[in-house]
Amino acid sequence: MKLSVVIPAYNEEESLPETLRSLYETLVKHNIDHEICVTNDNSKDRTEQVLQDLQKEIPTLVYFTNKGPNGFGYAIRYGLERFSGDCVAVMMADMSDSPDDLVKYYNTMIEQDVDAVFGSRFIKGGAVYDYPKVKLLINRVSNFVIKMLTGIKTNDTTNAFKLYKRETIEGVKPFMSAHFNLTVELPLKAFVRGYSYTVVPNSWQNRKYGKSNLKIKEMGSRYLFILLYCMIEKSFSRGDYMKK
Template identity: 60%
Template sequence: MMAAQSENLRLSVVIPSYNEEECLAHTVEKIYQKLGAENIEHEIVVVNDNSTDQTEQVLEKLTRQIPTLRAIKSPYPSGYGFAIRCGLENFQGDCVATMMADTSDSPDDLVRFYRKLTEGFDAVFGSRFMRGGSVVDYPLFKLILNRITNLFIRIIFGIAYNDVTNAFKMYRRESIAGLQPFLSHHFNMTVELPLKIIARGYSYTVVPNSWTNRKTGESKLKVKEMGSRYLFIILYCLIEKWLVYGDYKKKT
């Protein structure tokens, strides 16, 4: 049963950034402004994922302007999963959201996720494909692959959640601790985290969110490189759910 009264949690926002000099400042500024307007105690953790452009210089300037911003250089090889892992090892809040650096995720939705999490859930997942959700300028080929992949996950896990691959999610600190060890090096981290929440018996809820395709820069997701990596993590979490459930189940 969820808590009847909302909690006051310090929010961390982890943003992995690889060569995002063109849009990073806009993303961070919008998040900072929105969380400040909502009086949500927070930190914004940007992980510089071994960028080769001017991302580091942009971050240096932003840290002088935004007091809640922390810039961290990833000690790992390049990769979305490694950057997320770095952020999850270094965030200081009571809960953490993972967002993209390209302004595709909405700060308004971030606030809605936070309000929902404070009701007592272990995690909050977004869905762009439920009533109230939306996608803008989603490339058709990637959209088709997204829907096929999520349908496959729904069928084999027996779940109703239809947007597991959505990178925008929020977790309590205790939930993140219970999901380790992390295996994903790349964008398959987007499915490892929620599927472990599900497989290990943590509570979660799903709320609609919007997604808008980037206006500048290049997408870092390379579809042809990710198929086997996604499949590995999906099957790993399925095996964990059915064969070693008791070993990793949330302790009550």
């Protein structure tokens, strides 16, 4: 089963070399057939040049440049329309997600034959390092609300780092989110539409370089929109979008 890894990148010239080299080395070590797909989201720094240079040493690296519309969600969607694998993971460019955890996701998907693997940083075996306290509090409250309102069996729905089979990605289209709320749209739609999933622990560490593009004040209403949409679909769509 070929694994694709979609990585959105906006002004990540400092983070990408370490992230991509570590990811490639780990996947090769475990003999996983793969491709690494980076979406350069119209970066203003040397991100594209860095990707061109890294292609010379990482043969499985492909990159796309999204000229617009731009944004975190658009960048991921750009990659999700172009990957070639049988399954696809969404990972961050800033080394916050562990390549070893991705191997665990991949093996779990094969062993349990599930449609998706969701990571949780807040179950036994999970861990977070240098997580900003205010963001951590908002994260915990938000995920508790999502779990209570939808019934999804994970306490970390907002965690972007997840793995989906190609059929699952096709089944949750059309995509609606333009920003970070895509990280909630994908798993909630998969859950509401009847795709199977399992939850495994993963770790997270704060970025070494640059700064996060997540703007908490701007995202609240967007997360709420996706949450309400999925709840309405679950309650009133009469199964029209369920997994066939």
